[in-house]
Amino acid sequence: MTGIQLPNGIQVFERGWLSSNNILFIGAQSSALVDSGYSTHAELTTGLVSAALQQGPLDLLLNTHLHSDHCGGNAVLQGNYPELQTLIPPGHASLVSSWDPVALNYVPSGQHCPRFKFDGLLLPGTEIQLADTAWQIHAAPGHDPHSVILFEPQSQTLISADALWEKGFGVVFPELEGDAAFDEVAATFDLIERLDPCWVIPGHGPVFRYRAEVLAYARARLNAFVKSPDRHAHHAVKVLLKFKLLDQQQLPFADFVDWVANTRYFQLIHQRFVPSVPIDRWMEQLTQELVRSAAARRAGDMVYNA
Secondary structure, eight states: TOOOOOOOEEEEEOSSSOOEEEEEEESOOOEEEEOOOGGHHHHHHHHHHHHHHHHHHOOOEEESSSSSSTTTTHHHHHHHHHOEEEEGGGGGGGHHTTTTTTTTTTTTOOOOOOOOOOEOOOOTOEEEEEETTEEEEEEEOOOOOTTTEEEETTTTTTEETTBBBTTOOOOHHHHHOOOOOHHHHHHHHHHHHHHHHHEHHHHHOOOOOOOOOHHHHHHHHHHHHHHHHHHHHHHHHHHHHHHHHHEEEEEEEEHHHHHHHTTTHHHHHHHHHHHHHHHHHHHHHHHHHHHHHTTTEEEEEEEEEE
């Protein structure tokens, strides 16, 4: 991160696409972590945090939203740090309390998230102290209806989660279920433009300097999805397939097809956008596209992550 000037006390663990980035805050009186990655990487997450804290305590865990790649490590962290306090956005609090993995979209997306608890809420319109600095909490619906982003006005640093990446933004999951959410994505872009950050710590990918063209690219991509929702759905399917390959690394093609046929998000997309195409043929086409884009590798009856 040469040349990047983040507030004192921040370390960013850039993780990839299976696990979200983790942002660790170490202050004079307390420490905090924003987002905990995916469950299969939980031990690596705790190792990174423990090494950075030099065996000291982790006091606070925040989730920008409750997708499995952002909160899948919560349970392990809570087990390792018994005094850890966990804060989540308010929208899904009741579902976490009762633990409904279907309503929380872990089962519909074919992903896994071990049960965790929470102790408080990240309320939009309020502030929270992280590494001895006040960070603003802002609602950022679109990718997830209950997502939040965090902004520190002195350094103009934005923790954008999946609302904005240097090259785009996260899949707009409500749209896959038939709920209009593209306008919410646009409104979140407007919010980010008003905040006018200098540095952006995204949910995935490297920290980057904010530039007008970053938001222009994201808006152009959104407009293309608005004009062609089937293009967004097609993109979303490939993202979910790639996520599965990142998690499993390799699968027999028949198992890949069976998983898709029994996973709700794929069923919804198939029924809404390509109902006349048999699922096995659809999967053959999608797998070929992943191979052509170097996102997957096919050898006989096996499909591999690439």
